[in-house]
Amino acid sequence: MRKILVKGTAKGTVLKTEMPINFLGTVDKKTGIVSDKNHDLFGKSIKDSILVFPSGVGSSVGAYTIYSIKSNNAAPLAMICRKADLTVATGCALANIPLAIVSEKEFLSFQNGQRISVDTESEDMISIIG
Amino acid sequence: MELTREEESALKGEQGEIMQMAYRILVATGEATDAEKLIPIEWAHLSGVNYNTIGDAGEEFLSGISRDAKVKVKTTLNPMGFDIDNVSDYNLDANFISKQLSIRNSYEKIGVTPSFSCIPYEIFDIPKDGTQVAFAESNAAIHANSYDNLKTNKESAFSALASALTGKSPYSSLRKDDSSNITIRMKVDNPNELTYGMLGFFAGKVGDISVNISGLKKMDNRQCKAMCGGMGTSGTCAKFLFGEGGPDSEKVDFDEKEMQNVYGELNTAEKGDIITLGSPQLGLDEISDLTSKLKGRSFKKRCMIFTPRTVKDQAKKIGYVNELERAGCEILSDCCTCLTPLINKNDVDSVTTNSIKGAFYLKNSNGVDVNLKSLSQIIEDETR
DSSP: OEEEEEOOEEEEEEEEOSSOBOHHHHBOTTTOBBOOTTSTTTTOBOTTSEEEESOBOSOTTHHHHHHHHHHTTOSOSEEEESSOOHHHHHHHHHHTOOEEEEOHHHHHHOOTTOEEEEETTSSSSEEEOO | OOOOHHHHHHHHTTTOHHHHHHHHHHHHHHHHTTOOSEEEOSEEEEOOOOHHHHHHHHHHHHHHHTTTOOOSSEEEEOOOSOOTTTGGGSOOOHHHHHHHHHHHHHHHHTTOBOOOOSOHHHHSOOOSTTOBOEEOSHHHHHHHHHTSOOBOOOOOHHHHHHHHHHSEEEOOHHHHOOOOSEEEEEOOSSOOHHHHHHHHHHHHHHOSSOEEEESOOOOOHHHHHHHHHHHHHHSSOOOEEESOOOTTSEEEEEOHHHHHHHHHHHOOOSSOSEEEEOSSOOOHHHHHHHHHHTTTOOBSSOEEEEOOHHHHHHHHHHTHHHHHHHTTEEEEOSOOSTTOTTSOTTTOSEEEESOHHHHHHIIIIIOOEEEEOOHHHHHHHHBO
């Protein structure tokens, strides 16, 4: 079962974490690099990735951070979450980043480094291309 | 979610970029909350005003949309970072002030009433029962749903803005359902506003969308506000239903032990260097009550009081402001304890307050310790 919250298309490489992301204060607005030492994406940039993570957490102002990284060309190409939250949903909507919610099973199937294609208007919506 | 032909056209960009952005936000919010359609709202209340929280990206975004955007319904605004009348008394840098004023200008340009208040339900007339609104400020959304017979989602900063620009909001569960499968039984005797704040904080952690609350006695305005502020801080819940709930609802007790757990989580100091009152901001009845409690007394340390500008103006006319200033209070309008840049950990180690919401943000965002006390205790301990 998939749900599309923000439509769009993207092709890119999966960057996956099992940890929720608090965009406000833990993702650098200019570079997209995760600055939270306790996060398993610490030191990695989310720029130009297909970011796969459980959900956003924390302040609703985090939506402004998502908008900000997009304005600075440091945003993911698309996001895929297990659970919908309004911070990520409205942040992606404003920044025009495709956002899909997927089932637990499908979430588990994504692997770091996989090449995938997201096209919310196509029949498959999300497909592995390599 | 089903859209009308006109809504579809806006989403495709046929009514301009601003409308396209607003509808994209509404559709994402609607899909995230399983709404089947958009419905008209009559009043939007926006958060995302304080430069301390939205930063440069927010300032630039608002400045950008303010060239073309106009709100379609009555729209009011949360507090900003300072009170322009006395900002020079506080150590705030020039960049903060100019960015904050730019944010203010942008909101005014798009037609928002610059109310700078987190208690719209106290300073504006409440529309008739059942009116659909879109309130982003969490304590205001909870107050509107629970006490004012209005209906709102717990909006995000962007979803409320999108509702202001379109006059619409997703028809999510908070707008239609009036039931909850969780009931919190209030078991603490002789509660004051601090107790109700902790009850709200506890309820926000236990509930998801709404909670039933049983065992409440008659509450005054200060206590109601404290409960809404507490709940908005800890979770996603946005409505109290007063009563026992159905027979199937899960029962959870709020007793002395649970209260001590919340107190232990938020109270981190034995005493405060300064006192703050107001988060949510104080209304006129609270200012009046405080004035009479302070008759013949004055604070031994700094006491900051946060209130909307309209309330401060009324309080000035009645003479309360004079009385409070004589008692050593600093009265600030347009801003609030919550996320204030005026309390800085370089100058202040700890703050005494009766606000659970204030305590949470002072601790987590300002990085200062908090000493929690009820107002009557504060007056007993901190005045002479």
